[in-house]
Amino acid sequence: MPDLVLSNAVVLDPQTGLLTPDRHVVVEGGRIKDVTSRPPGGGAERVLDVRGRVVMPGLCDAHVHVTAVTPDFALLRRWSPTYVAARAAGVLRGMLQRGFTTVRDVGGADWGVARALEEGHLEGPQLLFCGHAISQTGGHGDMRGPGEDAEDPSCVHGLGRVVDGVSDVRAACRDEIRKGATHLKLMVSGGVASPTDRITNTQFAAEEIRAAVEEAVAADVYVTAHAYTPRAVARAVECGVRGIEHGNLLDEATLGLMRDRGTFLIPTLSVVHAVIREGVEAGFPAELREKMFTIFETGTRVVEMAHRLGVKLVYGTDLLGAMHRHQLDEFALRGEVLKPLEVIRSATVTAAELFRREGEIGVVAPEARADLLVVEGNPLDDLGTLRDPERHLTVIVKGGVIRKNVLP
Numbered sequence: 001m002p003d004l005v006l007s008n009a010v011v012l013d014p015q016t017g018l019l020t021p022d023r024h025v026v027v028e029g030g031r032i033k034d035v036t037s038r039p040p041g042g043g044a045e046r047v048l049d050v051r052g053r054v055v056m057p058g059l060c061d062a063h064v065h066v067t068a069v070t071p072d073f074a075l076l077r078r079w080s081p082t083y084v085a086a087r088a089a090g091v092l093r094g095m096l097q098r099g100f101t102t103v104r105d106v107g108g109a110d111w112g113v114a115r116a117l118e119e120g121h122l123e124g125p126q127l128l129f130c131g132h133a134i135s136q137t138g139g140h141g142d143m144r145g146p147g148e149d150a151e152d153p154s155c156v157h158g159l160g161r162v163v164d165g166v167s168d169v170r171a172a173c174r175d176e177i178r179k180g181a182t183h184l185k186l187m188v189s190g191g192v193a194s195p196t197d198r199i200t201n202t203q204f205a206a207e208e209i210r211a212a213v214e215e216a217v218a219a220d221v222y223v224t225a226h227a228y229t230p231r232a233v234a235r236a237v238e239c240g241v242r243g244i245e246h247g248n249l250l251d252e253a254t255l256g257l258m259r260d261r262g263t264f265l266i267p268t269l270s271v272v273h274a275v276i277r278e279g280v281e282a283g284f285p286a287e288l289r290e291k292m293f294t295i296f297e298t299g300t301r302v303v304e305m306a307h308r309l310g311v312k313l314v315y316g317t318d319l320l321g322a323m324h325r326h327q328l329d330e331f332a333l334r335g336e337v338l339k340p341l342e343v344i345r346s347a348t349v350t351a352a353e354l355f356r357r358e359g360e361i362g363v364v365a366p367e368a369r370a371d372l373l374v375v376e377g378n379p380l381d382d383l384g385t386l387r388d389p390e391r392h393l394t395v396i397v398k399g400g401v402i403r404k405n406v407l408p
Helices: 081-098 111-119 164-178 205-218 231-240 254-262 271-282 288-296 299-309 320-328 328-334 340-346 349-355
Strands: 004-013 018-028 032-038 047-049 054-056 059-064 100-107 126-129 133-134 160-162 186-188 224-226 243-246 264-266 372-374 394-397 399-404
Touching: 004 372, 004 394, 018 054, 059 349, 081 100, 081 111, 081 271, 081 320, 081 394, 081 399, 100 349, 111 126, 126 243, 133 164, 164 186, 164 205, 186 205, 205 224, 224 231, 231 254, 254 299, 264 349, 271 299, 271 320, 271 328, 288 320, 299 328, 328 340, 340 349
Parallel strands: 004 047, 004 054, 059 100, 100 126, 133 160, 133 186, 186 224, 224 243, 243 264
Antiparallel strands: 004 018, 018 032, 054 372, 372 394, 394 399
16 A cells, blocks of 8 residues: 555656646655556555646755754854754755755765764754765865964864875775765865965866776766866866866866866855855855855856756755755756756756766656655745745655645
């Protein structure tokens, strides 16, 4: 007997953009058993009549930091891991209630958080994680100020770990994989939140990047890379990374290289706008906020250009601390230059492809995980239906379990 049936649904297929009415989504054992035009015989444990509302896959956010409960990474390094974990529970709960059923953490979360979510001790999305992002000395993962000498090895929830040289890069990659990493994250350019580098820096030598990619391939995972500039991105792509995080300063030539190599781009427009608007009030260091203006005006243009050139775009936000509440703003920012279907694809089927979980998430289809949203209104006409979960998100199902139900 099925555990759950969502009956009388209009099913949204993000791949084709088709809306199919009068469907019944049958869930059993945490998976979608069938999507059928006829109600299943023999009943079900629970039937929800969604009355012609849209049923779509749960959303994916490919760039989160669930343990970044403050936007001040230097301060975060000094906090107790248990305190950070307790506060991360609220971050995770908020993500699920916004409709995100899978998120990919790119620095900070570990196997413990992922297992607690899987076992139901925490409420939140399915979590994919890299553990620590891997940074060179003085790179984007090195949060020491210029007057600090020793790295604190006790910080288990910090953004990154600092290593130098091919052998140490290999050892760091192997260690994160040993701890369950579903992907590896490299810092290959400067960043905003790090105190001692410039955004225009390239970081890690090519042989170090290639070493990380070799370790990922050996372990059947992949490498994604933090980078902003054409110079940094081209080096990483040529060394075999699968994804580029941010990419705000990219040009057509480098985007063409990414398209030709099948490299994914994960823009994070919402964090730029949030930090400029309210970052200092939220705890982001004022002296670092000035770096954000370097990449503020170019991000949306790069998204439009990447789409036009055929680069695969994936939804990501990179929000920190109290600014996590702006996670859905990315829909509006990308919607300025993309059609709603393209933005929805980036948060569903294209994200699943990046994660190497095609057919498992991002679709409403037999054998997929039963991660489902019931939406009041048509997201293909108005992305505002996804940006306002209080009004429009009536049901959330994660792994076959109802996490929200406000159907009248």
